[in-house]
Amino acid sequence: xxxxxxxxxxxxxxxxxxxxxxxxxxxxxxxxxxxxxxxxxxxxxxxxxxxxxxxxxxxxxxxxxxxxxxxxxxxxxxxxxxxxxxxxxxxxxxxxxxxxxxxxxxxxxxxxxxxxxxxxxxxxxxxxxxxxxxxxxxxxxxxxxxxxxxxxxxxxxxxxxxxxxxxxxxxxxxxxxxxxxxxxxxxxxxxxxxxxxxxxxxxxxxxxxxxxxxxxxxxxxxxxxxxxxxxxxxxxxxxxxxxxxxxxxxxxxxxxxxxxxxxxxxxxxxxxxxxxxxxxxxxxxxxxxxxxxxxxxxxxxxxxxxxxxxxxxxxxxxxxxxxxxxxxxxxxxxxxxxxxxxxxxxxxxx
Amino acid sequence: xxxxxxxxxxxxxxxxxxxxxxxxxxxxxxxxxxxxxxxxxxxxxxxxxxxxxxxxxxxxxxxxxxxxxxxxxxxxxxxxxxxxxxxxxxxxxxxxxxxxxxxxxxxxxxxxxxxxxxxxxxxxxxxxxxxxxxxxxxxxxxxxxxxxxxxxxxxxxxxxxxxxxxxxxxxxxxxxxxxxxxxxxxxxxxxxxxxxxxxxxxxxxxxxxxxxxxxxxxxxxxxxxxxxxxxxxxxxxxxxxxxxxxxxxxxxxxxxxxxxxxxxxxxxxxxxxxxxxxxxxxxxxxxxxxxxxxxxxxxxxxxxxxxxxxxxxxxxxxxxxxxxxxxxxxxxxxxxxxxxxxxxxxxxxx
Numbered sequence: 001x002x003x004x005x006x007x008x009x010x011x012x013x014x015x016x017x018x019x020x021x022x023x024x025x026x027x028x029x030x031x032x033x034x035x036x037x038x039x040x041x042x043x044x045x046x047x048x049x050x051x052x053x054x055x056x057x058x059x060x061x062x063x064x065x066x067x068x069x070x071x072x073x074x075x076x077x078x079x080x081x082x083x084x085x086x087x088x089x090x091x092x093x094x095x096x097x098x099x100x101x102x103x104x105x106x107x108x109x110x111x112x113x114x115x116x117x118x119x120x121x122x123x124x125x126x127x128x129x130x131x132x133x134x135x136x137x138x139x140x141x142x143x144x145x146x147x148x149x150x151x152x153x154x155x156x157x158x159x160x161x162x163x164x165x166x167x168x169x170x171x172x173x174x175x176x177x178x179x180x181x182x183x184x185x186x187x188x189x190x191x192x193x194x195x196x197x198x199x200x201x202x203x204x205x206x207x208x209x210x211x212x213x214x215x216x217x218x219x220x221x222x223x224x225x226x227x228x229x230x231x232x233x234x235x236x237x238x239x240x241x242x243x244x245x246x247x248x249x250x251x252x253x254x255x256x257x258x259x260x261x262x263x264x265x266x267x268x269x270x271x272x273x274x275x276x277x278x279x280x281x282x283x284x285x286x287x288x289x290x291x292x293x294x295x296x297x298x299x300x301x302x303x304x305x306x307x308x309x310x311x312x313x314x315x316x317x318x319x320x321x322x323x324x325x326x327x328x329x330x331x332x333x334x335x336x337x338x339x340x341x342x343x344x345x346x347x348x349x350x
Numbered sequence: 351x352x353x354x355x356x357x358x359x360x361x362x363x364x365x366x367x368x369x370x371x372x373x374x375x376x377x378x379x380x381x382x383x384x385x386x387x388x389x390x391x392x393x394x395x396x397x398x399x400x401x402x403x404x405x406x407x408x409x410x411x412x413x414x415x416x417x418x419x420x421x422x423x424x425x426x427x428x429x430x431x432x433x434x435x436x437x438x439x440x441x442x443x444x445x446x447x448x449x450x451x452x453x454x455x456x457x458x459x460x461x462x463x464x465x466x467x468x469x470x471x472x473x474x475x476x477x478x479x480x481x482x483x484x485x486x487x488x489x490x491x492x493x494x495x496x497x498x499x500x501x502x503x504x505x506x507x508x509x510x511x512x513x514x515x516x517x518x519x520x521x522x523x524x525x526x527x528x529x530x531x532x533x534x535x536x537x538x539x540x541x542x543x544x545x546x547x548x549x550x551x552x553x554x555x556x557x558x559x560x561x562x563x564x565x566x567x568x569x570x571x572x573x574x575x576x577x578x579x580x581x582x583x584x585x586x587x588x589x590x591x592x593x594x595x596x597x598x599x600x601x602x603x604x605x606x607x608x609x610x611x612x613x614x615x616x617x618x619x620x621x622x623x624x625x626x627x628x629x630x631x632x633x634x635x636x637x638x639x640x641x642x643x644x645x646x647x648x649x650x651x652x653x654x655x656x657x658x659x660x661x662x663x664x665x666x667x668x669x670x671x672x673x674x675x676x677x678x679x680x681x682x683x684x685x686x687x688x689x690x691x692x693x694x695x696x697x698x699x700x
Contacts, residue, residue, distance in 0.1 A: 077571055154613055198573070211617045221427055222617030223548070232613060234606040234632055241635045243613050256584040263504055263582060263593050265615060267561045267572030282584055285591045
């Protein structure tokens, strides 16, 4: 667990330097183009998908497992689909959004912490020098995360997250973060649910960071959000029971941790899994190894114009072993550039 | 966490002696009596409940939170109801059923462990001397639990549990354990679900021990079962990914652990909670402290004829602080003897 955790932290750490550098500013222009020539409700349900092998693989799988006369039929209660979040349901560049939240929180909390102007990594963050802030590596990152994610009640943290989502803007696109989600994936979520699937998030992101927006944004209720977590403590404050978020890691839901988290939270092996990086490989392996029809899908970031293009050498969302295994196992690898007609949903802003 | 765990183990330990002694053999004779004179679908849904304050409290609450014109209306996605298992949904005497499973497993596994005839606590279990088996206290109990619950894959453990449930009989009633559930509580589960509630088990019992029977018996799918757990490890065996159950405790879902587990698994505060012992008190306090209409229910074991009668001094399912707090908070305290027309469902055996 320690090594997984360290790797996760290193990824965030190393990648932090990109925050300071130039970020691509291209983003989606919502398309109003008509549906493809293919017919049927599956096409209407996946309107932002071009008529390519990827879309056909998804609809074919769903048809097979939902048709009672198919040898691959799966009863509704076993139709479990799991989705990574960062890079699969929403973007993850130039940095994991939760880390950008933490930076914003340090700035917002600074007036209550005058000592931070003299303490690293906070002093550097407040000066806008992210490179210096993270010079102390994992230690600095943990300080930032615990200062902004612990020492308050779960209710207080939830309110803070909600307020941030209501106001914060993505640094390069200027969009609210809840509009940095992938329109084609929103359609997959809805399409699967229409076909009797129960959809879960299984993400390395913080479980309490995702829950406040997952229901409105993805239609995924809190009880179907699985993520990394800190320990919590039940106690009474002024006679009122509260849960205190403590500065101790409980579980890192990444790599080999994902199948463990799936077993812990869901207790049933998924029949469909969606990811975008090597951090999702174990989840897809676990899904694929079950009996009966299975669908494993990787989203490949190939669109430098409309989103970002990265894979084997990326510090964030590295997609290397997973790409090899997807190719040898004939899993679905979504090419964002050619498979997706639109990337992001229409903006809610005028 | 350590002390909660120790307390839990001590309860099981101290109570083990009752296994050897005489146990009450009374059990339910399913009644075919007609419904009470009250009318309405609520009454039909709770057919095994007498027309008392307890039943009326439950139906009144459900009517208030489901009526869109009521000031207490709660939208369906927030209708979360949590249930303890041992002593609330099924019986827990003369010992927690999971411990009886562990004893049976020691006996079944003994041929593969010839060394056990010379090793405690196994040697004493195999001689039928439970008192001697547990003479070494918590250490002995952990040995028994880990020998029977760890060192195998999750799939192997699930198959073992299912086989045990298919064959094992309760030591005093002779019923299958899945028929040691409370008929009135099955009706409450169904009644709440009919009214748009999502029902969860939140139990001190092992999460992987409950899931294999919870769906068929209670209508509660694996992803809505929360319990105590051991750590697990993802690895490949002969090229196949497996989850190995390791001999290390991950989480004890009892007392103050229950609100923590609710936050971790459900992420939303329940509006209704059902328990039967002091181990459930924190869960009911957490539920009660939310805003809006709340329902907290304790099942009080008062029926020595048809089930068992125990509360403040019991080693299993001690109900002392909880009883005081229920009375001062005017929570519902179900009197099994007078509130329940039937205790157990009709037997499936001829």
